[in-house]
Amino acid sequence: MTMQIADSAPLSAPDARARARAAAARNNLRTEPKAVRIAIITLAVLFLSVFVVLPLVLVFAQAFSKGILAYFAALAEPEALAAIKLTLVVAAISVSLNLVFGLVAAWAIAKFEFTGKTFLITLIDLPFSVSPVISGLVFVLLFGAQGYFGGWLRDHDIQILFAVPGIALATTFVTFPFVARALIPLMQEQGTQEEEAAISLGASGLQTFFRVTLPNIKWGVLYGVLLCNARAMGEFGAVSVVSGHIRGETNTMPLLVEILYNEYQFVAAFAIASLLAMLALLTLIAKTILERHLDEGYDVNDH
Amino acid sequence: MTIEVKNLVKKFGSFAALDGVDLKVNDGELLALLGPSGSGKTTLLRIIAGLDWPDSGEVAFNGEDALAQGARERHVGFVFQHYALFRHMSVFENVAFGLRVQPRAIRKDEATIRRRVKELLDLVQLDWLADRYPSQLSGGQRQRIALARALAIEPRILLLDEPFGALDAKVRKELRKWLRSLHHEIHVTSIFVTHDQEEALEVANRVVVMDKGRIEQIGSPDDVYETPATAFVHGFIGESIELPVHVVDGAVRFGERALNLAADGLAPGASKLFVRRHDMLVGPPGSGAFEGAVQHVRNFGPVQRAEVALSGGETIEIDAPRDRELRAGDTIGLRPRRYRIFAG
Numbered sequence: 001m002t003m004q005i006a007d008s009a010p011l012s013a014p015d016a017r018a019r020a021r022a023a024a025a026r027n028n029l030r031t032e033p034k035a036v037r038i039a040i041i042t043l044a045v046l047f048l049s050v051f052v053v054l055p056l057v058l059v060f061a062q063a064f065s066k067g068i069l070a071y072f073a074a075l076a077e078p079e080a081l082a083a084i085k086l087t088l089v090v091a092a093i094s095v096s097l098n099l100v101f102g103l104v105a106a107w108a109i110a111k112f113e114f115t116g117k118t119f120l121i122t123l124i125d126l127p128f129s130v131s132p133v134i135s136g137l138v139f140v141l142l143f144g145a146q147g148y149f150g151g152w153l154r155d156h157d158i159q160i161l162f163a164v165p166g167i168a169l170a171t172t173f174v175t176f177p178f179v180a181r182a183l184i185p186l187m188q189e190q191g192t193q194e195e196e197a198a199i200s201l202g203a204s205g206l207q208t209f210f211r212v213t214l215p216n217i218k219w220g221v222l223y224g225v226l227l228c229n230a231r232a233m234g235e236f237g238a239v240s241v242v243s244g245h246i247r248g249e250t251n252t253m254p255l256l257v258e259i260l261y262n263e264y265q266f267v268a269a270f271a272i273a274s275l276l277a278m279l280a281l282l283t284l285i286a287k288t289i290l291e292r293h294l295d296e297g298y299d300v301n302d303h
Numbered sequence: 304m305t306i307e308v309k310n311l312v313k314k315f316g317s318f319a320a321l322d323g324v325d326l327k328v329n330d331g332e333l334l335a336l337l338g339p340s341g342s343g344k345t346t347l348l349r350i351i352a353g354l355d356w357p358d359s360g361e362v363a364f365n366g367e368d369a370l371a372q373g374a375r376e377r378h379v380g381f382v383f384q385h386y387a388l389f390r391h392m393s394v395f396e397n398v399a400f401g402l403r404v405q406p407r408a409i410r411k412d413e414a415t416i417r418r419r420v421k422e423l424l425d426l427v428q429l430d431w432l433a434d435r436y437p438s439q440l441s442g443g444q445r446q447r448i449a450l451a452r453a454l455a456i457e458p459r460i461l462l463l464d465e466p467f468g469a470l471d472a473k474v475r476k477e478l479r480k481w482l483r484s485l486h487h488e489i490h491v492t493s494i495f496v497t498h499d500q501e502e503a504l505e506v507a508n509r510v511v512v513m514d515k516g517r518i519e520q521i522g523s524p525d526d527v528y529e530t531p532a533t534a535f536v537h538g539f540i541g542e543s544i545e546l547p548v549h550v551v552d553g554a555v556r557f558g559e560r561a562l563n564l565a566a567d568g569l570a571p572g573a574s575k576l577f578v579r580r581h582d583m584l585v586g587p588p589g590s591g592a593f594e595g596a597v598q599h600v601r602n603f604g605p606v607q608r609a610e611v612a613l614s615g616g617e618t619i620e621i622d623a624p625r626d627r628e629l630r631a632g633d634t635i636g637l638r639p640r641r642y643r644i645f646a647g
Contacts, residue, residue, distance in 0.1 A: 077568070
C-alpha cells in the first residue's frame with residue numbers, strides 16, 4: 001500500500017468554495033463593483049450612440065427619405081457632379097503637395113540637426129491650432145483684389161482667389177500637418193543608420209531613398225496621406241472663405257451641402273453629405289488596417 | 304590597404320571629439336581602437352568610413368587622399384553597433400544589397416549575385432537564415448549578417464563600430480574568437496572600436512588607446528598591458544592601484560613616508576604611482592615600501608582580494624595568492640613587484 005500525497009488529493013467542497021471566494025476577492029481589488037462597471041459602460045455606449053452613430057444614421061436616412069431614385073437623381077445633378085469633381089481635384093492637388101512637403105519637413109526634422117528645429121516643429125502644427133476661417137482669410141489678404149499680390153495678379157490675368165488655385169492652396173495649408181506628423185516620430189525612431197549603411201555599401205542618394213528610406217516609412221506615408229485626404233475633402237471653413245461660392249464652378253462638396261441645405265433641398269444636401277460620410281467610414285477602416293502595419297515599422301535594430 | 308591618418312581634428316560645438324590624431328594602419332592588420340565613451344574612437348572610425356568629415360587633417364588609403372571621396376566611393380565595409388540591417392528586406396536581400404546597387408556597367412548578373420550571397424552566408428555560417436527577416440534573428444545572428452553584408456562589396460577596409468557591444472557576454476566571447484579567425488581567413492585591413500579592454504587585447508594585433516580625442520598609446524596587446532605609456536593607459540587597462548606620491552630629491556615619498564623605490568629620471572613634484580593589484584606583494588610588517596591593515600578579505604578562486612588601509616591614509620585593493628591566508632586585522636607590509644610612476 002502506498003501513501004497518498006496530501007496535495008494531490010481532490011479538494012473538498014468547502015475548500016473549493018473558499019478558494020473561489022479568495023479568487024473573487026483578488027479580482028475585486030483590480031476591478032470596480034459590478035454596478036459601477038455597468039454604469040460606466042452604458043454611459044460610454046449611450047454617449048457614442050447619440051453623438052456619433054445617430055447622426056451618421058440620420059444622414060443616410062435623410063438622403064434616402066424620398067427613395068433611392070431621388071438619391072441618385074440628386075447626385076447626378078450637374079451642380080453636384082461639378083462639386084464632386086472639384087473636391088477630387090482639390091484633394092489630389094493638396095495631398096500630392098503635402099506628401100512632398102511633409103516628407104521633406106519630416107526628413108529635415110528627423111535626420112538633421114539645425115538651429116530653429118524646435119521652432120519648425122511648433123510651426124508645423126500651426127494649421128491645426130488656428131481656425132480654418134483665418135487660414136482662408138490669409139489667402140484673401142495675399143491674393144485678393146486689395147491684397148499684397150492682388151494688383152500684380154490682375155495685371156497678369158492670373159486668377160487665384162475664387163478659383164481652383166485658391167481652394168487648393170487653402171486646403172493644402174489646412175491639411176499640411178498630417179503627413180509630416182505621421183512621419184516625424186517614425187523617422188526619428190528609425191534614425192539614420194540604415195541610410196548610412198546603404199551609402200557605405202555604395203548606394204546613391206536616390207537608391208538609398210527608394211530602396212531603404214521609403215520602404216521603411218511607406219505605411220506612415222499612407223497613413224498620413226489617408227488622413228490628409230479625408231480632411232482635404234471635408235474642409236469647409238478655409239475653403240468657404242476663398243471659394244466665392246460660384247455655383248457649378250467653385251463649390252466643393254461640403255460647400256454645396258450647406259448651400260443645398262439652406263435652400264431646403266434636404267435630399268440633395270444629405271445625398272452629398274452621405275458621400276462624405278462614406279468617405280469617413282472608409283477612412284476609418286483603412287486607418288485601422290494601416291495602424292496595424294505601422295507598428296511593424298518600429299523596433300528591429302534595437303538599442 | 305594601408306590607412307594613414309594625419310593630425311585629424313573634429314569638433315562638435317566646443318567639444319573636441321578628435322584633437323590632433325595621427326595613426327598608421329598596416330596592410331592586413333586587425334587594429335582595435337580602445338577607449339572610454341567620448342574618447343573619439345567612433346568619430347575616428349566614421350571619418351575613415353566617410354560618414355563624418357573632419358574639420359582639418361588628412362586621411363589616406365594606400366597614399367591616396369580618401370577625403371576627396373564620399374563614403375560611397377571609398378569601398379569601405381562598415382558594421383554598425385546596432386547592426387543597421389534593412390528591416391524590410393530578407394537576410395538574403397540585405398547581403399545582396401551592395402551588389403544590387405552597383406552601377407549598371409559593373410553590376411553582376413543575378414546568378415552571380417546569388418552565388419556570392421550564398422558564399423557569404425556560408426562564411427558567416429548562417430545560410431539557413433536566408434529567407435528570414437532581421438526582426439526574426441537573435442542579436443548575434445544579426446551582427447554576423449551585418450558583417451556578411453559589409454563583406455559583400457569586397458571592401459578594401461573593414462570597419463566595425465562596437466561590433467559586440469549590444470550582445471550578451473557569452474555570445475560576445477564566441478563572436479570575438481570567430482572574428483579573429485575570420486580575419487585570419489580573409490585578411491582585409493580591419494579596425495574595430497571597443498570600450499572593452501579584454502576584447503581589444505584578445506582580438507587585435509595592435510591596440511590604439513584613446514582618451515579625450517587623443518591617442519594615448521599605440522602598441523601590441525602586450526605592450527599596452529605591460530608597459531603603459533601614460534597614467535591614463537595604466538589606469539584604463541587592467542586593474543590598477545593608483546596612489547598619489549611626491550618625487551623629492553630623487554626619492555619617492557608617499558605622504559610622510561619615503562618609499563624604497565627607484566626614482567631615476569623622474570621630474571620632481573606631485574606624481575602618481577601605479578601598481579597592478581597582483582603586483583603588490585605581501586610580506587611581514589616593515590618588510591616593504593608600504594604598511595597597512597587588512598580590512599576585508601574575499602576569495603576569488605586562485606586569489607584572495609584584500610582591502611588594505613595604508614598607514615599613509617589611502618585604502619587599496621590587492622590580489623594576493625592563496626598560499627598565505629590574510630585575515631581582517633592583520634598588519635602587513637606591501638612591496639610593489641612592478642610599478643610605474645607618472646608625473647602629475
